[in-house]
Amino acid sequence: MTSEIPRRRELTVDEYYEGVRRCDITTLARALTLIESNNANHQVQAEALLAKLLPHTGQAVRVGITGVPGVGKSTFIEALGLQLVGDGKRVAVLAVDPSSGISGGSILGDKTRMTRLSVAPEAFIRPSPSAGTLGGVARKTRESILACEAAGFDVVIVETVGVGQSESMVAEMTDCFVALMLPGAGDDLQGIKRGLLELVDVVVINKADGRMLTAAQLAARQYATALETLLGRSAQAPPVLTCSALRNEHISDVWTAVDQHCTRLRKSGELAQRRSGQNIRWMWSIVDERVKQSVRLDPAVRAIRERLESDVQAGTIPPESAAREILKAYSRAEKHRKEST
Numbered sequence: 001m002t003s004e005i006p007r008r009r010e011l012t013v014d015e016y017y018e019g020v021r022r023c024d025i026t027t028l029a030r031a032l033t034l035i036e037s038n039n040a041n042h043q044v045q046a047e048a049l050l051a052k053l054l055p056h057t058g059q060a061v062r063v064g065i066t067g068v069p070g071v072g073k074s075t076f077i078e079a080l081g082l083q084l085v086g087d088g089k090r091v092a093v094l095a096v097d098p099s100s101g102i103s104g105g106s107i108l109g110d111k112t113r114m115t116r117l118s119v120a121p122e123a124f125i126r127p128s129p130s131a132g133t134l135g136g137v138a139r140k141t142r143e144s145i146l147a148c149e150a151a152g153f154d155v156v157i158v159e160t161v162g163v164g165q166s167e168s169m170v171a172e173m174t175d176c177f178v179a180l181m182l183p184g185a186g187d188d189l190q191g192i193k194r195g196l197l198e199l200v201d202v203v204v205i206n207k208a209d210g211r212m213l214t215a216a217q218l219a220a221r222q223y224a225t226a227l228e229t230l231l232g233r234s235a236q237a238p239p240v241l242t243c244s245a246l247r248n249e250h251i252s253d254v255w256t257a258v259d260q261h262c263t264r265l266r267k268s269g270e271l272a273q274r275r276s277g278q279n280i281r282w283m284w285s286i287v288d289e290r291v292k293q294s295v296r297l298d299p300a301v302r303a304i305r306e307r308l309e310s311d312v313q314a315g316t317i318p319p320e321s322a323a324r325e326i327l328k329a330y331s332r333a334e335k336h337r338k339e340s341t
Contacts, residue, residue, distance in 0.1 A: 013048045020053060023090075023151040025124060031147055032126055036140045050143055053150035058275070060092075060149040061262050064170035066160045067180030072206045073159055076180060076245035078114040083251050084155055085122045092148035093117070093125045094141055095159045124153065142173045142282055171199040172278055175271060176258045178202045181223065183216035201238050202257045203227070208242035209249065216242045300333035301326055 011019070011030065019027025035046045067073050074095070081091045093114070117123050126144065141158060148156045160170050171177045179200045203223055208216030220240045227237040239257045243250040265271035295301055308322040 013045055013052065016045075016049050017052045020049075020147055020151050021056065023153075028124065028147065028151050029126070032128075032140075032144050035143045035147065036128065046143070050146060053146060057146045057149040060145075060153055060156045061176070061258070062145060062156050062158070062174040063258055064158045064160070064174035064177045065180065066170055066177070067206075068182070071180045071182050072245050073180055074113045076204075076206055076243070076251075077157055077159055078117045079245040079248050079251045080255060081114070081117045081123055081157070082120065083248075083255065085117075085120050089154040090122045090152060091117075091124070091155045091157065092151070092153040093123070093157045093159065094144050094148070095125060095127045096141065124148065124151075145173060168199060172281055175265065175274065176201045176261050178204060178254070178258065181205050181219065183207055183212040183219050201261050202254065203238055203240045204254055205240070205242045206245055209244035209247050295326065295330050298330050298333055300329045304329055 011027070016027060016031045016034065020031050031049065034042050034049070037043065037046070065073055065077060077093055077095075081093060084091050095114075114125055118125050128141070128144070145156050145158070158170055158174055177199055179202070181203060183205055205216045205220045205223070208220075220242050224237065224240040227240065231237050241250065241253055241257060243254055245251065262271065265274065296305075304325065308317070308325060311317045312319050312322050
């Protein structure tokens with residue numbers, strides 16, 4: 001006879017709150033799972049929990065880190081995290097992994113790649129699947145940042161998968177956006193485009209060691225020149241630095257640049273304005289998400305969805321017409337529900 005695995009007891013909102021506030025890692029992990037859940041009851045609980053935690057948020061430095069696959073993001077974050085822990089800071093890492101197309105789960109497992117940082121008592125690493133979210137940022141990353149801040153972490157690092165549009169997403173939830181670049185990329189200035197320039201706060205050429213040192217230094221000079229040229233004299237170009245995360249060289253220089261950037265924003269009042277603007281955009285992104293979810297789950301829409309998808313796929317109707325029909329079906333269903341009540 002097989003024995004059933006006992007289910008963990010459901011926690012109340014107050015129990016979640018108390019566990020997060022005393023930085024109980026097990027409770028914090030469960031709270032983030034609750035926040036990420038699509039279950040309607042869990043979403044209600046998560047909203048109540050976040051409302052209670054909100055007065056205890058906002059004190060951490062929020063750092064976003066992006067870069068193409070292979071640039072060494074995890075190695076860099078581990079080196080940076082270990083330095084910060086050594087300086088007496090508590091660090092939370094929200095590592096957003098690309099999702100499996102089959103299960104929707106994480107496929108890289110950042111926690112297993114940050115072995116030293118993951119065992120540090122002052123650090124917390126949370127891998128989360130992007131689940132297809134635009135920009136390689138998990139759907140609930142913003143809420144997860146707040147939970148980590150309420151738990152007392154001094155620095156919250158958001159690592160994205162670096163899939164092209166993650167730049168704007170990560171900039172919408174952090175105070176300082178760090179772009180990691182590869183040595184040699186300066187030859188054709190990969191990644192230097194106006195969209196990125198409007199968002200990036202610090203540029204770092206990683207893997208500046210051994211035979212790649214000269215190439216990294218050359219790339220840094222080329223990036224710096226490109227930034228100054230494209231931004232013009234009226235704007236202050238972001239600093240361009242080199243480091244070797246593998247050898248733990250010049251990591252402190254990168255953190256100094258991040259800290260100086262955040263200090264400048266805080267003193268000028270820009271940090272408060274930046275976060276206020278992020279909150280407004282965050283609100284509307286939630287509205288967009290909820291409306292989209294409501295439309296997709298509506299019975300009237302589900303009744304015609306398969307037919308319309310087949311027609312669009314076959315090319316018998318344009319996507320615009322199908323979308324209009326879906327919205328009309330949803331509007332009629334909503335009107336009927338209101339009249340029924």
